[in-house]
Structures are given as structure tokens and as C-alpha cells.
Amino acid sequence: MKFAVKAWSNGTARAGVLHLGNVAAAIDTPSLLISTRKGLPLSIPPDLLPSLPFPDSRLLHVSPIHFFQGLSIKTISKIGGLHQLLGLHGYGFAAFPRDSIQCLPEATSTNKTGASFDNPCGRLLIKPAEYMEMISSMKPELWVTLADEVPAWVSDKRNKTSVDRTIKWLDECIALSPASGAVFGAIVGGSSLEERRRCALEVAMRNVSGYWIGGFGLAESMDVRPALLNAVTEPLPEEKPRLICGLELPEEILQGVAAGVDLFESTYIYHLTHEGFALTFPLDRTQINASNLAPSDVGSDPRKINLRATVFRKDATPIVEGCTCYTCRNHTRAYINHLLNVHEMLAQILLEIHNTHHFLGFFRLIREAITADRFEEFCKDFVGSRYDHLVEDGSERVCL
Amino acid sequence: MALTPFCSPPPSLCSSFRSLRRGLFLPLLQAYPYTTSKGAVPMPETALMALRFEVLGRFNRARAAQLTLPHFVCQTPLFMPVGTQGTIKGLATNQLEDIGCQIILGNTYHLALRPTSELIDELGGLHKFMNWPRALLTDSGESSGWKANAPYTRGVYSNPSMCFTLAYFGYSCYINRIGADIIMALDDVVKTTITGPRIEEAMYRTLRWIDRCIAAHKRPYDQNLFGIVQGGLDPVLRDICVRGLVDRNLPGYAIGGLAGGEDKDSFWRVVAQCTAALPEDKPRYVMGVGYPLDIVVCSALGADMYDCVYPTRTARFGTALVPEGVLKLKNNAMAEDTRPIDSTCACMVCKNYSRAYIHSLVSKDAMGSQLLSYHNLYYMMQLSRNLHSSIVRGKFPEFVCNFLQKMFPKGDVPEWVCNAMEVAEIDISSCRARFRDD
Numbered sequence: 001m002k003f004a005v006k007a008w009s010n011g012t013a014r015a016g017v018l019h020l021g022n023v024a025a026a027i028d029t030p031s032l033l034i035s036t037r038k039g040l041p042l043s044i045p046p047d048l049l050p051s052l053p054f055p056d057s058r059l060l061h062v063s064p065i066h067f068f069q070g071l072s073i074k075t076i077s078k079i080g081g082l083h084q085l086l087g088l089h090g091y092g093f094a095a096f097p098r099d100s101i102q103c104l105p106e107a108t109s110t111n112k113t114g115a116s117f118d119n120p121c122g123r124l125l126i127k128p129a130e131y132m133e134m135i136s137s138m139k140p141e142l143w144v145t146l147a148d149e150v151p152a153w154v155s156d157k158r159n160k161t162s163v164d165r166t167i168k169w170l171d172e173c174i175a176l177s178p179a180s181g182a183v184f185g186a187i188v189g190g191s192s193l194e195e196r197r198r199c200a201l202e203v204a205m206r207n208v209s210g211y212w213i214g215g216f217g218l219a220e221s222m223d224v225r226p227a228l229l230n231a232v233t234e235p236l237p238e239e240k241p242r243l244i245c246g247l248e249l250p251e252e253i254l255q256g257v258a259a260g261v262d263l264f265e266s267t268y269i270y271h272l273t274h275e276g277f278a279l280t281f282p283l284d285r286t287q288i289n290a291s292n293l294a295p296s297d298v299g300s301d302p303r304k305i306n307l308r309a310t311v312f313r314k315d316a317t318p319i320v321e322g323c324t325c326y327t328c329r330n331h332t333r334a335y336i337n338h339l340l341n342v343h344e345m346l347a348q349i350l351l352e353i354h355n356t357h358h359f360l361g362f363f364r365l366i367r368e369a370i371t372a373d374r375f376e377e378f379c380k381d382f383v384g385s386r387y388d389h390l391v392e393d394g395s396e397r398v399c400l
Numbered sequence: 401m402a403l404t405p406f407c408s409p410p411p412s413l414c415s416s417f418r419s420l421r422r423g424l425f426l427p428l429l430q431a432y433p434y435t436t437s438k439g440a441v442p443m444p445e446t447a448l449m450a451l452r453f454e455v456l457g458r459f460n461r462a463r464a465a466q467l468t469l470p471h472f473v474c475q476t477p478l479f480m481p482v483g484t485q486g487t488i489k490g491l492a493t494n495q496l497e498d499i500g501c502q503i504i505l506g507n508t509y510h511l512a513l514r515p516t517s518e519l520i521d522e523l524g525g526l527h528k529f530m531n532w533p534r535a536l537l538t539d540s541g542e543s544s545g546w547k548a549n550a551p552y553t554r555g556v557y558s559n560p561s562m563c564f565t566l567a568y569f570g571y572s573c574y575i576n577r578i579g580a581d582i583i584m585a586l587d588d589v590v591k592t593t594i595t596g597p598r599i600e601e602a603m604y605r606t607l608r609w610i611d612r613c614i615a616a617h618k619r620p621y622d623q624n625l626f627g628i629v630q631g632g633l634d635p636v637l638r639d640i641c642v643r644g645l646v647d648r649n650l651p652g653y654a655i656g657g658l659a660g661g662e663d664k665d666s667f668w669r670v671v672a673q674c675t676a677a678l679p680e681d682k683p684r685y686v687m688g689v690g691y692p693l694d695i696v697v698c699s700a701l702g703a704d705m706y707d708c709v710y711p712t713r714t715a716r717f718g719t720a721l722v723p724e725g726v727l728k729l730k731n732n733a734m735a736e737d738t739r740p741i742d743s744t745c746a747c748m749v750c751k752n753y754s755r756a757y758i759h760s761l762v763s764k765d766a767m768g769s770q771l772l773s774y775h776n777l778y779y780m781m782q783l784s785r786n787l788h789s790s791i792v793r794g795k796f797p798e799f800v801c802n803f804l805q806k807m808f809p810k811g812d813v814p815e816w817v818c819n820a821m822e823v824a825e826i827d828i829s830s831c832r833a834r835f836r837d838d
Contacts, residue, residue, distance in 0.1 A: 038760055040767050045774070047748050048492065070760030072736065079738050079754055087752025120764065313515065316523055330493065330531050334523055338486065338515045345490040345766060 001142055001182035001209055003029075003241040003262075009375035012233065012260040015367050018059075018241060020092035020141045022083065025055040029241065029262040030253075030370075032363050033061040033094055034356065035270060037102070038070065039086040042270065043348040044356065046087060051326045051353070056360045059092050061245075061265045063099040064134040069121040073137045081139030095135060096144035096184075096212055097126065098245055100267045105149040105218075107158070112165065115146055128169045132176035140181055144212040144243070145173040147186035152220035159190040162215075163199045170206060182209035184243055187232055191220050196231040203236075210241040213261065217246025222255070229259035236260075250303075250362055254379050257366055269359055273351040276308040276340045278319045279358040281385070283365060302385060305333075307351070312337040325357035326350075449651040450581070450624045453683050457792035460825040461675065461702035464791035467683055469581040470622050471527060472534040474502040476683065476704040477787040479695065479780040480537060481712060484510050486530050489712055490770040491777070493532050499747070499774065500781040503535040503581070505707050508574050511538075517574040525579030536580035537707070539687070540587075576618045584654060584687075585613040587628040592662035599632035602657075606630045607644040614648060626685060628656035629674050633666045642677040652683040655703070659688030664816040668697055672823050675702035692721065692783055696803055697817055699787050700796075700824035711780050715772035718762035721779040723806040727755070729772065734759035747778035797826050804831040 002019040009015075016029040039062050040046060049057070062082060067073075071085075079085050082093050098105060102119055109116035114127035128146050135143045146169040148162040166188045177183060185208040189196030203211060213232055216225065233242060238260075245265035247256050253264055272279065281303045305312070305319070315337070318328035327336075327350040339347035369378035452468040467474040481488050481496070484507040488496060496504065506526055511517060523529050526536055575583040586609055588602040610627050617625050627645035631637030645653055655674045658667055671686055675698075678684050685705035686698050695706050711721060718730040722742045728734075729741075737755040749758075749771045761768030790799035800821070804813050811833025821828045 037765050037767065038757075043766060043770075045492070045495065045767075045770055046752065047495065047498070067760070070764070071756060075736050075738065075756045079756070085754070085757055314519060314522060326492070326494075332523075332529075334515075334519075335486075335529055335531070338529075342485045342510075342514050344485055344487050345770070346487045346492065348766070349490070349492060349770075 003210065003239070005238060007371045007373070009370040009373045010258065012230070013257050013370050013375045014238075014260055014262070015370040016241065016262055018262070020059070022090060022141060023055055023058045023092045024090055025058075027055050027059055027092070028367055030257050030363055030366050031056060031059060031263055032360055033059050033243075033263060033265040035099070035101070035265060035267065036060050036062055037099075038062075038066045039082055039088070039093075041352065041356075043273070043345070043352040045349065048326055048349075048353060049088070052357055053360050053364075056363065057356065058090060059094060059263070060088070061099075062093050062095050062138065062140060063097055063103050064095055064131065064138060065097045065099065065103040065117050065119055065124060065126070067134065067138070068124055068126070069119075073133050076134075077137040081137065083139070092142070093138070093140035094142045094144075094184075094243065094263070094265075095138055095140035096186075096243075096245065097131070097146070098149065098214065100217060100246055100248075100265075101270055105147075107148070107150040107154060107162070110148050110162075110165075115148055115169075128172040129176065132173055132178070135181070136176075136178040139178070142182040142184055142210065142243075144184045145170040145186045145208075147188050147212075147214045149188055149215045149218065150190050151218040152191045154190060156192065159192055159195055162188050162190065163195050163202075166199065166214075167202050170203065170208075174206065174208070184208060184210040184212040184241075186212045186214055188215040189228075189232070190215055191224060191228065193227060193231045196228050197235060200232045200235045208240070210243060211236055213242060213244040214246070216244060217248060217252075222252065225252075225255055226259060229256060229261070233260040251383055253362075254366070254382065257370075257375070258379065264363075266359075269352060269355045272304060272355050273348055275306070276347070276351070277304045277306055277355075278336075278351055279304050279355050280320050281358075281362075283358070283361040307333060307336050307347075308340045309337075319354050320358070323354065323357065325354050327354040327357075450620065450622045451651050451683070453652070453681060455681070457794070459791055459794070459796035460700075462700050462787075462791050462796055462824065462826075463702060463704070464788045465683070465704060467704070469503070469535045469624070471536070471581050472502055474535060475785070475788045477695070477699040477791075478502055478705055478784045479711075480505050480705065480707040481777050481780070482507075482707055482709045483530075484709075485514070486511060486526065488773070488777070489716070490766065490773050493530065495774060496532070496777075497534070499778045500785065501534065501777065502784075503537050503705075504532065506536055506538045506578065506580065508538045508540050508578060511578060512574045517577040521577035521579070525577075527579060535582070537582040537584070538575055538578055538580040539584045539707075540575075576623065579619075580623065582624045582626055582652065583617075585610050585625055585627050587630055587656055589630065589657050590632065591660045592633050592657060592666070593660065594632070599630075599634060600637055603631040603637045603641050607641060610645060610648055610650075614650075624651035626650060626652040626654050628654045628687070629678075630657045632657060633662060633670060635670075635673055638670060638673055639677065642674055646677070646679060650682070652685065653678050654685040654687050654705075656687045658686065659690050659694075659708070664694075664814070665819070667694075668701065668816055668820040668823075671698050671703060672701045672820065692780070692803075693807065693817065695783065696787070696800060697820045697824075699791075700800060700821060700826055702824075711776035712773045715776045716769045718768070718772065720758075720772055721776045723803075724809075725807055729755060729759050729762045729768075731759075741775055742779070745775065745779065745782070747775050749775040749778075797828075800826055801828055801831050804828055 005014045005016045007015040018027045083089050103117045106116040106118045114125045116125050131146050148165040150162045170185050185203040187199045187203050189199045241262045243263040244256050244261045248266050248268045312333040315333040369375045455463045455465045457464040465476045467476050480503045482505045520529050588605040590602045627650045629641045631641045683704045686703045689706045690708045720727040720741045734755045740750040742750050790796045813832050
């Protein structure tokens with residue numbers, strides 16, 4: 001794995017380039033990791049994956065927890081690792097346990113022997129040794145050391161313990177490193193600026209290829225987050241990539257980018273798709289497609305449309321005019337509305353494809369803004385545009 | 401897309417049989433305004449059809465043909481997956497094309513309910529609505545469909561004539577608006593497990609209704625109305641129905657009322673009887689079939705088209721179709737099995753995924769259902785392709801034997817299959833165990 005920073009904007013936001021062995025082209029950052037379940041997307045079939053933008057869509061997040069109760073380490077090794085298991089040879093895999101939908105860290109059950117996760121098969125306690133066995137059998141391009149993530153409301157003592165444990169497990173995992181794969185050191189610290197800084201400094205001293213920032217998206221408020229993020233990224237060496245999970249909304253992603261994070265894993269696409277929403281905000285800042293604004297529609301805003309709404313029953317246009325995703329090239333809003341109403345699986349497939357495509361487009365906008373050194377302006381525009389339809393109505397701006 | 405109309409001479413009828421029928425049913429026929437005292441109203445001799453059926457090869461009763469429909473040129477025998485609500489569950493249209501699906505089914509009743517046939521018509525028909533460029537067939541729906549649920553069948557409207565007029569008026573609008581290449585007539589279906597006069601009643605009603613269907617059909621130039629042979633398991637009733645439908649000179653015929661739990665021995669006999677009596681130059685569609693074994697047998701007996709929810713439904717329960725029969729991916733033994741589902745299958749799923757991986761997905765993640773549905777439909781399309789090509793190349797008996805040997809390696813081919821193959825004049829002695837006492 002190779003990483004280099006190419007451009008800066010606004011001080012800490014950076015655009016970079018990531019090279020991973022299996023991916024033919026270099027991946028520009030900031031970039032999104034596609035969420036998976038057992039290595040394949042939730043709904044997008046593997047033969048439609050290549051229709052997503054290249055190479056932005058070639059980075060996949062895989063959680064080792066998904067396999068612990070479905071596929072044995074022995075079987076994965078026998079098959080030869082993730083690439084053979086999933087039939088995805090031109091893709092790069094980033095392995096870390098936390099999956100913000102299904103496998104959330106359960107801080108109360110985590111103890112000195114291992115980290116606890118709640119998942120559909122029950123509660124699992126993962127020890128560093130067995131975690132590393134799973135990582136070795138999976139052979140991902142990059143993997144993260146085992147962390148003790150805690151939510152924002154724990155006591156200071158518990159928070160401090162989580163940092164100590166995470167560092168201890170980091171050393172244990174590194175000692176058991178597999179031959180291939182880049183190791184990312186896990187950084188936690190909850191809502192304490194001191195602990196965040198302490199953890200970051202400790203991890204920075206270890207011989208790792210990058211950093212994984214955990215413990216966010218666990219009930220801390222958006223207001224305190226920028227300071228916490230900066231406390232983490234500030235002590236870290238600039239030339240190594242930073243990966244974060246737990247930031248969901250576009251605004252939260254922007255917070256991460258502003259603090260100097262390069263790679264993101266988000267549940268935004270999942271939540272949108274699950275509820276029948278499709279992203280529609282313009283990806284070309286010079287054009288605002290008026291038809292995307294549906295002010296009379298329940299649950300819609302300039303960002304997205306709710307395709308369950310009856311207003312789309314006869315709408316024979318694609319979700320976004322001019323979008324080159326498989327869904328917009330082949331199907332209409334009316335058809336997806338029908339599929340949602342009759343509870344057909346194809347609705348989720350089509351929405352996940354479009355939403356992934358569109359969200360990847362958002363990351364492209366971020367990169368363009370950083371490269372043109374107007375990231376701060378981009379953030380203001382983007383966050384402000386959320387209220388455009390209200391301002392047009394003449395109503396008061398709503399505060400977040 | 402306009403097809404050149406071509407003529408089909410009306411089939412000749414046994415005149416003694418015709419007078420018998422008239423004698424029995426004249427009073428009933430006179431009650432209905434759509435038939436004359438002479439009996440059935442056949443379609444004109446220069447019947448316009450929206451299909452062309454060209455037999456390319458035969459082996460005894462089995463035939464391989466090219467079926468040209470308004471939206472697609474198909475090869476028969478063929479299997480049609482079922483997409484009740486305008487989608488095949490869990491598969492996108494480009495995947496269906498990759499798999500080789502030629503015709504898919506929609507259900508008139510379900511689509512009339514949601515999103516309504518008016519909406520589909522307004523948006524340009526079902527092909528455009530789904531973006532399916534190939535052929536579509538719409539059925540009224542047997543047990544769960546039109547008749548069972550139409551409010552007209554109860555109370556005041558239990559008079560069959562009234563019920564039909566009301567139901568069909570709606571039905572014809574719906575099927576014409578939806579715009580499929582093949583539309584099934586509204587028939588009266590009863591389960592084959594029922595006995596008694598109800599079956600006879602249903603058969604005659606089906607015959608009366610076909611005339612109304614023909615009269616109400618507004619688009620014979622680009623939609624093919626297929627008649628459905630009913631009559632339960634009674635050969636006499638089936639015969640009457642076949643002759644009645646053949647009289648109407650329809651573009652194609654279906655054998656309905658089967659695949660409902662009857663014993664296999666009765667099932668194949670009805671198929672054999674109907675295929676023998678239906679015209680050679682028109683497609684024959686056995687509805688609701690089904691299991692790969694049943695499709696091979698029916699093809700040997702001279703049928704061309706099949707539909708069933710089985711491949712996709714069983715996929716959602718974690719079962720894969722393989723040459724040996726079925727493979728239950730939920731089985732714990734699969735957890736360590738690193739082989740593909742079927743090593744002879746060329747589908748995307750078998751080329752990329754192990755049984756162990758699919759096992760980890762089934763019943764937990766939607767992707768498991770998607771991958772298994774993909775494989776199962778690919779299996780059915782490959783079966784269709786193999787049936788077609790083996791008949792065309794003159795290798796049909798070898799194909800059948802090979803198929804049976806894989807499915808019954810111990811030679812325990814079921815009795816009903818043996819009997820059916822005898823009637824089809826296909827020698828399967830090489831597949832049967834040597835030491836059975838027959």
C-alpha cells in the first residue's frame with residue numbers, strides 16, 4: 001500500500017492518492033469505502049458492482065465479525081482469502097470489526113481479554129489472537145488493530161481504560177501481523193480531548209501504515225466533534241492515511257475531511273436505501289436541476305426524494321436526469337415507486353446502486369474543492385443549500 | 401412491429417362428435433348471446449396472429465422450434481420465470497438477459513391492483529414500465545388471481561354469465577393495456593384433486609369464455625391470445641375442451657389445471673393426451689411446470705413452454721437446482737464445502753462462489769437469495785437451451801438418458817417417468833437399474 005498527499009485546502013483538509021496492490025488504478029482521497037455484509041454489498045449484485053464509478057468504488061469495507069459465526073477461519077484459508085471467497089479480484093479490502101449497522105461495539109461487555117460486539121447472531125467477545133487469525137485468513141489489503149470503542153457517556157475512568165486497552169491490543173496485533181496487508185493503528189478516546197490526544201500520540205509512535213479513528217458516531221454531539229477530531233489528527237504524521245467510521249451524513253463527512261481524514265465508511269447509503277430515499281442533490285455546482293426540488297413531497301428536501309410518495313407514481317423520469325448509474329440509465333421513478341409499494345427486493349438493489357453512485361459523486365466534489373483550494377467555501381455552500389427551499393418560501397432559516 | 405399474418409386451416413372435426421355436442425348443449429348455448437346455434441364461433445380462416453412458430457427439429461413427439469413474438473425471437477422448449485408484480489424477485493433486467501431469459505410472466509390481477517393497468521398503459525405498457533426488451537406473457541392468475549378474488553363471483557353476481565361479462569370486461573381492458581406478447585384467456589380453473597361435476601362445469605365454462613375473450617380482444621395484431629385446456633384428470637372432458645379450443649384457431653394453446661398436487665401418473669397422461677390432440681404447428685404451454693424432471697418429460701411428450709415459481713421460490717429457501725436434483729445450502733455440511741454449487745454450471749455464481757460462502761449468506765442476508773435465484777434461473781435456462789439444441793442436433797434421447805442418469809445414479813427412475821418415456825418412444829433402459837423386477 002502506498003499513500004501520498006497531493007493538495008491541501010483550508011489548512012488541514014487534504015487530497016491524496018492511495019495505491020493498493022489489487023486495484024488497477026490509484027484511488028484519489030478523500031474517498032468512501034463501500035459497506036458490505038460478508039464482503040458483498042447489501043443488495044448490489046456482484047455483476048453490477050463494476051457499473052459503479054471506477055476506481056472510486058473499488059475500496060470495500062469488510063467486517064471480520066460477519067464471518068465469525070458463518071464461515072470458519074479454516075474454510076476461508078482453504079479458499080484462499082477474501083478475493084477468492086468473493087470473486088472480486090480488482091478490489092481492495094479494508095478490514096475492521098465495526099459495522100455501524102449490524103456489529104456495534106458493546107462497551108459494557110468488553111473486558112481485558114477481548115472486545116465485545118453485538119451482532120445478529122448474538123454477542124461475541126473477540127480476543128486479539130483469534131482476531132488476528134481471522135485477519136490472516138482473510139488477507140485484506142489493509143486491516144485495523146482491535147480497539148475498545150466506548151460511547152460518549154461513559155465515565156472518565158472507563159474512557160481511560162479503553163485507551164490503555166486499545167494500545168495494548170495494538171501491540172499484540174502488530175506482533176501477530178500476517179505477512180501481507182497494511183496495518184492501521186486504532187485510535188480511540190471517547191469525548192475527552194486529553195485521552196484522544198494521548199491515544200493518537202501513542203499510536204503515532206508505533207510502526208503502522210495508517211490510522212483508524214474509532215469511537216465516533218456513538219452519541220457524541222456534532223458540536224464537540226471537530227475539536228475531538230483535531231485532537232486526534234493533529235499529532236499524527238501527515239504522510240500516513242487516516243480512516244474513520246461512524247460519520248454518516250454529508251455534513252459529518254465534511255467535518256472529518258476538515259480535520260484531515262482521508263477514508264470514510266458511512267451508513268448513509270444504507271439508511272437512505274432502507275427508507276426508500278434516493279439522493280438527488282446536484283453534483284455539478286453550476287447547475288441546479290429544478291425538478292429535483294419537490295417541496296410538496298413529504299420527507300423530501302433538496303438532498304433527496306422519498307420514492308414511496310404518491311407524487312412519483314407516474315413519474316417516468318429517472319431519479320436524477322443525466323445520472324449515469326445503472327438505475328437511472330434503465331429505470332424510472334414510477335417503476336421504483338411501484339417496487340417499493342409492493343415490497344419487492346429489486347427496489348433496494350436499484351436504490352443502493354443509485355445512492356452509492358451519487359454519494360461517490362459527493363466525494364468527487366470534495367476532492368475537486370480541495371484541489372482548487374476552496375474547501376471552506378464548498379462546505380458553506382453545501383451545508384447552506386440544505387435550506388435553499390425554505391429560503392425560497394420566505395421562511396426563517398432553521399438552525400441545526 | 402407488424403408481423404406478416406399467415407393462415408392456418410381450421411382443424412377438421414369429427415362430424416359425429418359435433419352433433420353429439422350440439423345435442424347436449426344446445427339449450428345452454430342458446431342462453432348466451434355470443435354463440436350461434438351451430439356451436440362455436442371460430443376465428444376467420446385468415447386468422448391474424450402475432451406470432452410465428454417454426455419447428456426446426458423433432459424426435460418422435462418432442463420438437464424444437466423458433467417462436468417469433470412481437471418483442472423477441474425465442475427458442476423452444478423454453479422455461480419462463482415468473483415475475484408476478486413486474487419484477488423477478490431479486491434480479492435486475494440485465495441479469496435476466498445475461499442468464500438468457502426469453503419470456504417472463506406477469507400477473508394481470510396483481511398488476512391491475514398495483515400499480516393498475518391504466519397507469520401501466522399511460523406509461524407505455526409493461527415492457528416499457530419494467531424496461532424488459534424481450535417477451536412478456538400475462539396470466540390471469542390461478543388460485544390467487546382473478547376469479548378467486550373478483551367480487552363478482554359472490555352473492556348477486558353468482559350467475560356465471562353475469563359474472564363473466566363483468567369480470568371479462570375488466571379483464572380484457574387490463575390485459576390489452578398491459579400489452580404482453582402472449583395473453584392467457586380467462587379460464588375457470590379447479591384443483592385436480594377435486595372430483596365431481598365441478599370439473600365438467602369448469603371445462604364448459606372455459607370454452608364459453610374463450611369466445612368472449614376472442615370477441616373482446618382488441619389487439620390480435622400484436623398480442624397472442626392463448627386458450628387454456630381444462631377438464632381436470634378426465635380424458636373425455638379434456639378431449640372436448642381441446643377440440644373446442646382448436647376449433648377457435650388460436651395462436652397457441654396451454655394445458656392448464658395441472659401442477660396442483662395430482663399424482664404424477666395422472667399428470668403425464670393428461671399432458672400426453674393434450675399434446676397429441678393439439679395442432680402440430682402451434683406452441684403448447686404446460687402451465688405451472690415446474691420441476692426440471694417434469695419439464696424433460698413434458699418436452700419428450702411434445703410440449704414447448706413452461707412456467708413456475710419453483711426455481712426462484714426455492715432459492716429464497718436456500719435450495720439450489722443441480723443435475724443431481726437439489727442442494728440444500730442451509731445444511732450444516734455446506735459450511736465447510738469449498739466446491740461451487742454445480743461444477744458443470746457456467747453461471748456467475750458457480751464460477752465465483754463456494755457452497756460454504758453461500759451457506760453463510762442464506763436465510764441471513766438478501767444477497768444469498770439473489771445469488772441462488774440467479775443460479776437457479778440460469779440452470780432452468782440452460783436446461784431449455786439443452787432441450788432445444790439436443791432435439792435440433794438429433795441427440796435428444798442421449799440428452800434424456802444423461803439427464804436421468806445424473807438425477808438417478810442408482811437407476812431408480814420413477815415409474816411414471818418410465819411410462820411416459822415409453823409413450824414418447826424414448827429408450828431409457830440404460831438409465832434404469834439392471835436388477836429391478838419389472
